[in-house]
Amino acid sequence: MGAPPGYRPSAWVHLLHQLPRADFQLRPVPSGFAPQEQEYQQALLLVAALAGLGLGLSLIFIAVYLIRFCCCRPPEPPGSKSPSPGGGCVTWSCIAALLVGCASIGIGFYGNSETSDGVSQLSSALLHANHTLSAIDHLVLETVERLGEAVRTELTTLEEVLEQRTELVAAARAARRQAEAVAQQLQGLAFWQGVPLSPLQVAEEVSFVEEYRWLAYVLLLLLELLVCLFTLLGLAKQSKWLVIVMTVMSLLVLVLSWGSMGLEAATAVGLSDFCSNPDTYVLNLTQEETGLNSDILSYYFLCNQAVSNPFQQRLTLSQRALANIHSQLQGLQREAVPQFPSAQKSLLSLEETLNVTEGNLHQLVALLHCRSLHKDYSTALRGLCEDALEGLLFLLLFSLLSAGALATALCSLPRAWALFPPSDDYDDTDDDDPFNPQESKRFVQWQSSI
DSSP: OOOOOOOOOOHHHHHHHTSOOBOTTOOBOOOSOOTTSHHHHHHHHHHHHHHHHHHHHHHHHHHHHHHHHHHHSOOOOTTOOSOOTTHHHHHHHHHHHHHHHHHHHHHHHHHHHHHHHHHHHHHHHHHHHHHHHHHHHHHHHHHHHHHHHHIIIIIHHHHHHTTTOHHHHHHHHHHHHHHHHHHHHHHTTOTTTTOSOOHHHHHHHHHHHHHHHHHHHHHHHHHHHHHHHHHHHHHHHTOHHHHHHHHHHHHHHHHHHHHHHHHHHHHHHHHHHHHHSHHHHHHHHHHHHHOOOHHHHHHHHHOSTTSOOTTHHHHHHHHHHHHHHHHHHHHHHHHTTTTOTTHHHHHHHHHHHHHHHHHHHHHHHHHTSHHHHHHHHHHHHHIIIIIIHHHHHHHHHHHHHHHHHHHHHHHHHHHHHHTSOTTGGGTTSOTTOTTSHHHHHHHHHHHHHO
16 A cells, blocks of 8 residues: 655645745845744744835825825815815725725634634644554553563463473573563664653644634734724714724724734745745754654655655564464473473463564554554644645735725824814713703803893
């Protein structure tokens, strides 16, 4: 049977990987994933800095527009109550921008969910790989302990019982040597035992970071949703104070949107570089962190017919040794039991130990095959390089639309509230309310007439 299908880079990975990169001196930087190199770090920081540049240009444009609006508009004639020309267009452009912002929030929620799903696949794959590695260690430890117990008890007792027949003692000692050889071969199968890198720990750290990342984006999306809705409410009720407060909040959300855009762009570019050729980086990093042989890591990460199972020889020798022990115990069963009936109990116990050992060995053959761990590796890559990357791109689109919508709204809101009637703060008051300024004025005039 061939190797299981592996991960294949998507079109988005190829597209982002082809984008040019440069360091702070604007010198070209190779697009290979190398987070430990200073030039590559500078290239990603430069990508994030483009969002900062966009934020600066947006703020400058908004400031220039508002200064021009405040200082360069023609004076209104005294007592004029007619709305300024283009007022309706300004209000509707502001409403349209806020509706675009609301639509971008839906895109942001989808992107946040997709990113979370991709990271969840990564965590699940790491947990499953940890379960497989732990099962291998457990089976090896259990089998070696069982064989060691059999050597120390049953085989020792059997040699003492058969001491009158030297040829039978020699057969028992041969079985002892074979059992010790099997235990020694099996100890080499627990290749992850004592390795400082734990997939469980990595999965927990990834889940911890993802939990706070997801929560931060949900709060940002909810904040922008509230700003858009309350701004629309202020425009509908022509409440100047509400529009002013939401204008300040829109400026805050605009800064946050551009900041998240820079983070998303740098992460998407770096992730595309990793996903274009993940095997080389993961192999080198895992070998550096674990100190394992490159043949073992290549077998599990690549899982193709060009790389053979590095444990196949140990498994084959163990199976042959167990078969030899079975033959020797069957010979002792035929020759020793009629003469030494007390040897029957030790031989039956040894047969049971060998059966359990053979069952564990069959499980180890399945667990040590590259198919299971390579499937986890491919699942992790698909979650990270497909779902998570797609979610990042949707979040990037959300940040872009949000920044554009909020910038448009910030330019339109001051012109919109300038069109509100002066008495907008008292529109909802009752005419008979003594705290109404108009009613208070009439009350004073009535008192003076008396």
